[in-house]
Amino acid sequence: MPSLGEGEASESKSRGRFKRPAQLLEGLKAKVSEAVWKPKARGTPIVSIARGTGSRVAADEAPRPPRPYARPGMGSPPGYREPWQDGSPSPAIQRHGAAGCFCGAMSAAQSAAQSAMRPSSSRSGRSGNSYGSEGDGMAFYKEVPNFYMEGMSDSTPTWTEECRASSVCSSPAVYEESFLPSPILRRAPPVRQVYYLYASPLDYPPIDVRSEVETIHYAFVESGSNVKLNVGVATVESLTHLLTLARSGLALHLSAHAVCSEKGDVGLVLENPNGCSHVLWKKNLEEILGMRDRTMQSNSLLFLSTCWSQELAQVFVECGCPHVVSLRTRVNDIAARRFSQQFYLSLGVGESLLSSWKGARTCLRNHPDAEIGEQSDHFVLFGQHAADKATLQELCGEGQGMDAHLRMLEDAGRFLEVKMVPRPEHFLGRKNDIHEVMHHFTGVQSRRACALSGPEGIGKTALSVEFVHFAAAPGRHFSCGARMMRIEAMDLAGIANSLQEELDNLAAQLEVCLRPSTSDSRSSLCSTGLSARSAESSISIREAPSNLDSMTLLLPLRQRLRRGFQHIERVRRRAPTLLVVDDEAGAFASCPDVRKLFGELLEHTCQLHLLILSRVPIYHSLGPAKVVNVTLSGLKEPEAAKLFLQRIHRMLEDRDFPDSVGSADAGGGEPTPSVPRGKIVESTILRLKGHPLLHCLAGHPGDIREVASQVTPTGPSLMELAQGMEVDNG
Numbered sequence: 001m002p003s004l005g006e007g008e009a010s011e012s013k014s015r016g017r018f019k020r021p022a023q024l025l026e027g028l029k030a031k032v033s034e035a036v037w038k039p040k041a042r043g044t045p046i047v048s049i050a051r052g053t054g055s056r057v058a059a060d061e062a063p064r065p066p067r068p069y070a071r072p073g074m075g076s077p078p079g080y081r082e083p084w085q086d087g088s089p090s091p092a093i094q095r096h097g098a099a100g101c102f103c104g105a106m107s108a109a110q111s112a113a114q115s116a117m118r119p120s121s122s123r124s125g126r127s128g129n130s131y132g133s134e135g136d137g138m139a140f141y142k143e144v145p146n147f148y149m150e151g152m153s154d155s156t157p158t159w160t161e162e163c164r165a166s167s168v169c170s171s172p173a174v175y176e177e178s179f180l181p182s183p184i185l186r187r188a189p190p191v192r193q194v195y196y197l198y199a200s201p202l203d204y205p206p207i208d209v210r211s212e213v214e215t216i217h218y219a220f221v222e223s224g225s226n227v228k229l230n231v232g233v234a235t236v237e238s239l240t241h242l243l244t245l246a247r248s249g250l251a252l253h254l255s256a257h258a259v260c261s262e263k264g265d266v267g268l269v270l271e272n273p274n275g276c277s278h279v280l281w282k283k284n285l286e287e288i289l290g291m292r293d294r295t296m297q298s299n300s301l302l303f304l305s306t307c308w309s310q311e312l313a314q315v316f317v318e319c320g321c322p323h324v325v326s327l328r329t330r331v332n333d334i335a336a337r338r339f340s341q342q343f344y345l346s347l348g349v350g351e352s353l354l355s356s357w358k359g360a361r362t363c364l365r366n367h368p369d370a371e372i373g374e375q376s377d378h379f380v381l382f383g384q385h386a387a388d389k390a391t392l393q394e395l396c397g398e399g400q401g402m403d404a405h406l407r408m409l410e411d412a413g414r415f416l417e418v419k420m421v422p423r424p425e426h427f428l429g430r431k432n433d434i435h436e437v438m439h440h441f442t443g444v445q446s447r448r449a450c451a452l453s454g455p456e457g458i459g460k461t462a463l464s465v466e467f468v469h470f471a472a473a474p475g476r477h478f479s480c481g482a483r484m485m486r487i488e489a490m491d492l493a494g495i496a497n498s499l500q501e502e503l504d505n506l507a508a509q510l511e512v513c514l515r516p517s518t519s520d521s522r523s524s525l526c527s528t529g530l531s532a533r534s535a536e537s538s539i540s541i542r543e544a545p546s547n548l549d550s551m552t553l554l555l556p557l558r559q560r561l562r563r564g565f566q567h568i569e570r571v572r573r574r575a576p577t578l579l580v581v582d583d584e585a586g587a588f589a590s591c592p593d594v595r596k597l598f599g600e601l602l603e604h605t606c607q608l609h610l611l612i613l614s615r616v617p618i619y620h621s622l623g624p625a626k627v628v629n630v631t632l633s634g635l636k637e638p639e640a641a642k643l644f645l646q647r648i649h650r651m652l653e654d655r656d657f658p659d660s661v662g663s664a665d666a667g668g669g670e671p672t673p674s675v676p677r678g679k680i681v682e683s684t685i686l687r688l689k690g691h692p693l694l695h696c697l698a699g700h701p702g703d704i705r706e707v708a709s710q711v712t713p714t715g716p717s718l719m720e721l722a723q724g725m726e727v728d729n730g
Contacts, residue, residue, distance in 0.1 A: 193251075197242070198255040229412035276435060308330065309326040335367075360379070418472075438471060461613060485498050488585060693722040707725075
């Protein structure tokens, strides 16, 4: 073996595994001495990595196209002038020159000294390690810094003093003011807030809330005003909170009923949490508004869309509300919506309050229907002395968005975009049943699972649709958070897939993004040897592999369902949600896996509620939740008679009744124009009381619709139909 020289031996020792501390310190000092400062264009410091001469250099030295400088978050806007592109001094230097600032001008000696401070060309001349190009005076970036620390000798942070004379100044780039983007020049106008509260309890005639909200919302949209309409239910709590949180201005539209007691007292009909009426009499209203007398002064506009509300409007005026629109007497719903449409449309385009009120009355007065046009004088405006100068911008204040503090409010746009199942035609009665189900979900001992049971055709689906429209209205218990699904076959995978589809629809309805979690169900899929597509496909329970039961097969999908409903609860601030399951196949009563699937959702969530429609009562628990059963019976005789009259296809005659006394036009079908429809129906309902046909039908809605379809101009009489049903029933 050849011997090593003395120099080679010492070099070998220095590269040995063990080094002296003095040698390590000298090596670190040498590396630090290589580091010099390199400022970025306009004085922003960056770090350049000086790399070793290994195999990485060839890849780093590959030429790359230059990328022009751009401000973060913006492109190069039109009119951008690089101060040093044409060789002229920076405008910042021109501005600072008079004050003795020469930060952008360097002497020749300074330039020479800077050149002397630069490292050798073999290190600084590599384009792969230079992040500032100096060829044409423009600042270019050739690559993004890559920090790799496999060894100190291979990657050493180095600061270089390579900079242009003009890049030392820290003055920002110059933009032409006329070419600046509009968001920089002007701020977007604030969103104005208008609030709509309604009260339509179960024990009063229903108010068409959706039509009223749609009228006001699209009036603001058509006017082009930046107004957001917030919708909520009118309760004592919501009204008090709204008046308390009002600061600079409040525009409130209150739609409700008004009542008058035997003593002559006037009351405002609000709702309670169960959906029933809560009358706020004039004395109680004065009490509430008197407690908030300071905040009532910020209530700039109140539209009291309530019949006979002139006396109630005076209470609001006396408590400090400057402008109140009320109704002197009873007004048709069509007239109220037409007046509201023109009133808010005029406010939206910038007209004054007085001008908008007058324009709405004029528009209603010229309605094609003379009866509706006569009601224009019933709309009264209190506070006209200052209404000629008040505009919507002043009435709404600064629009600080109190809806962020009120959970019972919903955006009108979202409410109108919610696609719900259409209401059933000719739905009558069932108010007590709706109240009972609502009480189970919202009472003191609130339940999370309720079952509507009854025979086929008794009206379970129709009742559930009406319940969803009522309970999921904005501001109520399940505000805009209800979905319906149907089980048509005993297919566990199909049921799970339908549940996943309704989860996605609910998330889209509530504008909640279901983000895939990192611990997604793919991990559990790999453990069972199944793919995500196979788990989500509609595989029948009978086709499941013999070594896996159906619930194990659907484990990934079950996990996604739990996480999805949990995520909706977090985003919605734990607002209650409702899932209506129409069980036509009887899966809940006969399949334990179906009960386990829905029981897991109730167990892992807090605000999910289930309403199950079943032909038989459900006594099995769903996870930890007890199922409360509500049994549906037939309609009462007056409601059954009214439904029957609405479904027949001809006017009733004397031969249809046991007695021959009465008018030939007894009712039903299409009435003659000379006879009011209401009077015919009322008289015919009295004649149908105790009729043999209604006795045989027993208030069953499905049977009533079926028999009524046989009452045609050439069909049998009611007495003949009753005799035929008695024979069939034995």
